[in-house]
Amino acid sequence: MTLTDTRAAKAFTGQAMPRKEDDRLLKAQGEFGDDTPIAHLAYVNFVRSPYAHARITSIDVSAAEQVDGYLGCLLPEEAEALTDGFMELQGPPADVEVDRCLTSLGKVRFVGEAVVAVAGETREAARDAAAAVLVEYEPLTAVADAREAIKHDAPAVHDQIGHNIAWDGTFDYGDIDFALDQADHVIEADELHFHRSSATPLECNAITVQYDAGVETFTIIGGCAQPQVTTLMVAAALRHSAERIRIVSKDFGGSFGVKIGMYVQATALALLSRKLGRPMRWTETRTEHHLTGGHCNERWFRNVKMAVQSDGTVLGLSYDALDDIGAYTRYEPLGAVIWSHVTNACYQLSHLKVRFRTVYTNKGPVLPVRGYSRVQHLWLVERMMDIAAHELGFDPVEFRMHNYIKPEQYPYTTVNGCVYDSGNLPLSLSKALDLIDYQQARQLQAEVRGTGKRIGIGIGSTLDSGTNNFGQARIIYEHLPFGGNTEGGLVRMGADGTIFAVTGGVAFGQGHETTVAQVVSDMLGVGYDDVVVHRGADSSLSAQTGFSGSYASQFAVTGIGAIINATRKLAREIRLVAASVLGAEPDDIMLEGGFANNPPERVLRVVNGQDRSKVRVTR
Amino acid sequence: MTSDPNPITVIVDGREERGVVSARKLLVHWLRDTLDERGPKIGCDTGNCGACTVRCDGHLVKSCMVLAVQADSTEVETAAGLAAEDGTLNHLQSCFKRYHALQCGYCTSGMLMTATDFLESGEEVTDQSTRRALKGNICRCTGYENIVRAVRAAAGQDVPLPHGAVPTREGDDL
Known part of the structure; x- marks a missing residue:
């Protein structure tokens, strides 16, 4: 396959345009989650567990009721009565996990887990009332290490499951046993640890829920990275029609994946807003975010073996993975399979075997943080490349260059049948090395050796899958009611000729409004300023599909793809109308400069633009 | 209440x-x-x-x-008080826009206020002093480089434009 460059010069696409988002953000006229003014707003504060694992023996809210401004609260027993557990992705036996907006089944399972949601007239009243709630706990032995959690005598995070394995499976591609047996060298590492981290968007979660009793509709306002899935999660939990749940996200101070998890708190706010008849807002504190906001998957790699030939050719790799996902699966155990988008990392491996176990511990739940699950595997492969190069006496650059997938090998089929469509890994690394002047860096490193000063040089190479394929989720559980991927785009022409576009996703700094306007204006031959792109997402307005959202690098592939297809449909309609008016064939209509032209003479104005004096005669 | x-x-x-x-x-x-x-x-x-x-x-x-x-x-x-009454961005805001010093925009208001104060302080504007002045403001999108450049550009210093940007002619409004 040869790749052809289709990047013909365009008026706006590929040009450095002033961003459509910038002016409002620079003038503090954006609308982030906590900005939206709401009449009669009440505030929510959560009573959180100070224990990693404990049985709740009593909850007493009587002191909270005495706090000036206290409005009411939501207790675990109410949440249990009024909601169903959130959908679980894993199959039996761990599918009996119960996850709700507040802790359930009488236990807390991690520090920071929400036990009671308290509403107050003001932020201060909600905080005081929450502080006055008395919860008695009977501490249980906690397990905070996945290596301990898999042992038979480990305390079970979820009693009804009886053990801490949420998923266990083996990915076996090629013949790793043969490769390890035949290889000139086997490089081994007993244990490597990819630690926990937090994504830490600068804007924490800020969620407001309004219940309109007249039309039995919940409106959820605030940053939501995956609107349609969130709608379905909240709807099922509340036993409420998904069509009576509206999600509105405007400006958005970062997500990095973790704002996929906001359905949990949104469900608690929904219950409170319906119960107390007032809109409810929860503005997460940074401390809460660090405790519960969704961590990055922590992974132990054990018994790692890499088969390498004397000439430096890597044949294959095997390891056992323990993925510490904390107390609830939520988006997990998708991480058990998402890494396999990039099984080969950057290399021509032929054999790969991974036993993967998703493990509960008494820690905060993980969420699909940027680079989700792939980054852990890619890191492991890079570490092993370095360890192998070091042990066998190869320069880490030469060792990588030797094993990289070569430009002429694309499309390259990985060990598990995925296809890398294109790339040039050796050139990418060469460019990076040139930028840091690698030879000089090595020279400097050698010069300071023995002086007490040390210079470290690390090489890391990576690639990533763009957009998503939930088809792989069926590897996790074959009966999952979803697979594949979808995205929606809506592009329409208003009565005054202005073009309006909206994606199914949201943006938190990516500049989607700008990109969409560049693409749409080029396709329709109108001006950049003639295209109005809706900010964020509104499920009652956006063309949202089941997997709409901004996660897994969706926008550059599926998001803009949907917009392009929608724009083609609009372009077709403009051509049909113009052809009818001008008495021409639709295929002969050119869209350019804001006009539908039938060369050489006949033109029809498409957009009004600013300057009406330029309106040309039609026909 | x-x-x-x-x-x-x-x-x-x-x-x-x-x-x-x-x-x-x-x-x-x-x-x-x-x-x-x-x-x-x-x-x-x-x-x-x-x-x-x-x-x-x-x-x-x-x-x-x-x-x-x-x-x-x-x-x-x-x-919110930095722009002119008619909404025109001030010089610093224009530099932020020109040098792509914002993405999600959540840190931007704080950055602008700190940079305003720094530029009015009379302290010599260098890469180092700009970074030191901004140390109390966290950004999770940009990696800071473009913010530093925007602040230095606002002080009249010659800094590289973002990738792909077309230089304006002298006298062009930013």
Whole structure:
């Protein structure tokens, strides 16, 4: 396959345009989650567990009721009565996990887990009332290490499951046993640890829920990275029609994946807003975010073996993975399979075997943080490349260059049948090395050796899958009611000729409004300023599909793809109308400069633009 | 509504605002919740992130670290007051736009206030001094490089344009 460059010069696409988002953000006229003014707003504060694992023996809210401004609260027993557990992705036996907006089944399972949601007239009243709630706990032995959690005598995070394995499976591609047996060298590492981290968007979660009793509709306002899935999660939990749940996200101070998890708190706010008849807002504190906001998957790699030939050719790799996902699966155990988008990392491996176990511990739940699950595997492969190069006496650059997938090998089929469509890994690394002047860096490193000063040089190479394929989720559980991927785009022409576009996703700094306007204006031959792109997402307005959202690098592939297809449909309609008016064939209509032209003479104005004096005669 | 009503009068971006607040009300909450002032943002509640930065009587403060009652009889400047009345961006804001110094925009108001104060301080503007001035403001999108460049450009220094940007002719509006 040869790749052809289709990047013909365009008026706006590929040009450095002033961003459509910038002016409002620079003038503090954006609308982030906590900005939206709401009449009669009440505030929510959560009573959180100070224990990693404990049985709740009593909850007493009587002191909270005495706090000036206290409005009411939501207790675990109410949440249990009024909601169903959130959908679980894993199959039996761990599918009996119960996850709700507040802790359930009488236990807390991690520090920071929400036990009671308290509403107050003001932020201060909600905080005081929450502080006055008395919860008695009977501490249980906690397990905070996945290596301990898999042992038979480990305390079970979820009693009804009886053990801490949420998923266990083996990915076996090629013949790793043969490769390890035949290889000139086997490089081994007993244990490597990819630690926990937090994504830490600068804007924490800020969620407001309004219940309109007249039309039995919940409106959820605030940053939501995956609107349609969130709608379905909240709807099922509340036993409420998904069509009576509206999600509105405007400006958005970062997500990095973790704002996929906001359905949990949104469900608690929904219950409170319906119960107390007032809109409810929860503005997460940074401390809460660090405790519960969704961590990055922590992974132990054990018994790692890499088969390498004397000439430096890597044949294959095997390891056992323990993925510490904390107390609830939520988006997990998708991480058990998402890494396999990039099984080969950057290399021509032929054999790969991974036993993967998703493990509960008494820690905060993980969420699909940027680079989700792939980054852990890619890191492991890079570490092993370095360890192998070091042990066998190869320069880490030469060792990588030797094993990289070569430009002429694309499309390259990985060990598990995925296809890398294109790339040039050796050139990418060469460019990076040139930028840091690698030879000089090595020279400097050698010069300071023995002086007490040390210079470290690390090489890391990576690639990533763009957009998503939930088809792989069926590897996790074959009966999952979803697979594949979808995205929606809506592009329409208003009565005054202005073009309006909206994606199914949201943006938190990516500049989607700008990109969409560049693409749409080029396709329709109108001006950049003639295209109005809706900010964020509104499920009652956006063309949202089941997997709409901004996660897994969706926008550059599926998001803009949907917009392009929608724009083609609009372009077709403009051509049909113009052809009818001008008495021409639709295929002969050119869209350019804001006009539908039938060369050489006949033109029809498409957009009004600013300057009406330029309106040309039609026909 | 509050058991300890404290009347306050604050000039906010040139407008006189009167309010009654409890003694514990944070300035950032009063500005945001009562006045719908969206310049100061809440990012950490602990004075670490700088998203809530405003100027109070000419002093740069993190408004989550100041009580509303402390701001009584002061003049508060927020990022919402930087642009001209007709909405035209000021020079610093234009530089932020030109040098792609913002992405999600959540830290931007605080960055602008800190940079405004820095540029007015008379301190020599270098890469190092700019970075030191901005150390109390966290950005999670940009990696800071373009923010530093924008601030230096606002001081009239020659800094590289973002990738792909076309140089303007001399005298062009930014």
